[in-house]
Amino acid sequence: MAQNRITSLFHIQYPIIQGGMAWCSGWRLASAVSNAGGLGLIGAGSMHPEIVKEHIQKCKIATNKPFGVNIPLMYPQVEEIMQIVIEEKVPIVFTSAGNPMTWTSKLKSHDIIVAHVVAGSKYAKKCVEAGVDAVVAEGFEAGGHNGREETTTFVLVPLVRKAIDLPLIAAGGIATGEGMVAAFALGAEGVQIGTRFALTTESSANEAFKKRCLALNEGETILSLKKLSPTRLIKNQFYKRVQELEDRGASPDELRQLLGYGRAKKGIFEGDLEEGELEIGQIASLITEIVPAKQVIDEIIAHYNKTVQSLYLQQF
Structure with a gap:
């Protein structure tokens, strides 16, 4: 090249x-x-x-x-x-x-x-x-x-x-x-x-996070947390709770409280696939x-x- x-x-x-x-x-x-x-x-x-x-x-x-x-x-x-x-x-x-x-x-x-x-x-x-x-x-x-x-x-x-x-x-x-x-x-x-x-x-x-990403299909990530800092997430239990709050018009403070501290570390680094914040791009399905x-x-x-x-x- x-x-x-x-x-x-x-x-x-x-x-x-x-x-x-x-x-x-x-x-x-x-x-x-x-x-x-x-x-x-x-x-x-x-x-x-x-x-x-x-x-x-x-x-x-x-x-x-x-x-x-x-x-x-x-x-x-x-x-x-x-x-x-x-x-x-x-x-x-x-x-x-x-x-x-x-x-x-x-x-x-x-x-x-x-x-x-x-x-x-x-x-x-x-x-x-x-x-x-x-x-x-x-x-x-x-x-x-x-x-x-x-x-x-x-x-x-x-x-x-x-x-x-x-x-x-x-x-x-x-x-x-x-x-x-x-x-x-x-x-x-x-x-x-x-x-x-x-x-x-x-x-x-975390290896568990990597394997979860390899199993993703189209549409299994979504841009979320738009009232805080828009973040593309894998759909899991944490995402569902975010979605429930957003659907009822929760305030940024409510979302911030749910997010807490170390949520991305819990998901990506520690491998908690349900309560962690699992960030990955759409291209993972490929x-x-x-x-x-x-x-x-x-x-x-x-x-x-x-x-x-x-x-x-x-x-x-």
Whole structure:
């Protein structure tokens, strides 16, 4: 595969970025993805500051390739996390769930490459104003926390491409080489993949959670908790109780009380399949096995190249 603006920006072989997913994306997964030619991200959203530092240091030992840290800007200890990535000289930071203006200039002043995740083209324009280096356009299909706009990837990517000229990464519902080709056809120059990497050998997610995800059929995830922070969930007992509250018009405080503390950890990391918050993307229904991250990347690139070749032959 030829180099493009994403591979050049991040100094990686393939324009494939691993999503920095809470409870899935530790140093093992990040280093495995980076070693295989993509860009691995440590997911700081589920880590205390000292744990983030530990994972960064272990990732440095496990790979000599570029890697980054994904930081949700709504994280309560975000200032401590930012200080750690600066002190540890992390080369790349992906930010999300907040205003890119807040931290971009500070990070860039320390020679850190910054990408920001958006769910709409108006937010992408704010990224340009903030001076970010790349934008991730994440569609409604994605797992975990999502945009309120509920815009699908196929609609969002071309709208963002039309609005800005920054290097563009597509996310949401992408797990294959064919999906990568489709994203590139719409104007993306890279893909960020979460769900497929969450269901790999190196993912720190609980094995029971991984197996539950492999058994999902179409329609068995749904965007929920819209009054708090929209989150795509697997339908289970916890989801049903959320739905009951939402159907009767519960307040955000009532939903917050039900959610409590550590609900995602209970589901994804500890494997409580009924009372846990089980976050995963729609594309999970297409995944049938747990394999190493390197195999995922190798298969995506092989299918990407095969698809590009077959489409080249089909002229109308």
